Amino acid sequence: MDAPEPDTLYYDGACGMCTRTTGILRKLDWLSRLDFRDMIKVPIEELPVPMDQAMLGIPMRTRRGKAMVGFPAVRRALLQTPLGFLPSLLLYVPGISHASRATYDRIARNRARSGACSVGQSSSSSS
DSSP states (O other): OOOOOOEEEEEOTTOHHHHHHHHHHHHHOTTOOEEEEETTTSOGGGSSSOHHHHTTSOEEEOTTSOEEESHHHHHHHHHTSTTTHHHHHHTTSHHHHHHHHHHHHHHHHHGGGGTSOOTTSOTTOOO
């Protein structure tokens, strides 16, 4: 039996937070159900959403072609991993889901200000 096609996560390779998140997901992905691509290095047409939307959170294209961005993408990525499967189910519980999404969105909005990412910084800044 063939393994299913992987979901593809597109991350900002210039963002420390994004690379740490994908690093954790890579370690959890024992079954190779995820494919990771630096969205800065792929042709823009490959992204599942426009670049400005992709920069709002990690975008994903599922194996069935559905586009997700941010919290839903990370939640689905965890669902694909053996150790993340059970915790990810909690992220579907309405109260937990709402709080987790709000937290993710707040962190993603402020990531450029943390100094960990290139997003929102001019190309002439040095960090």
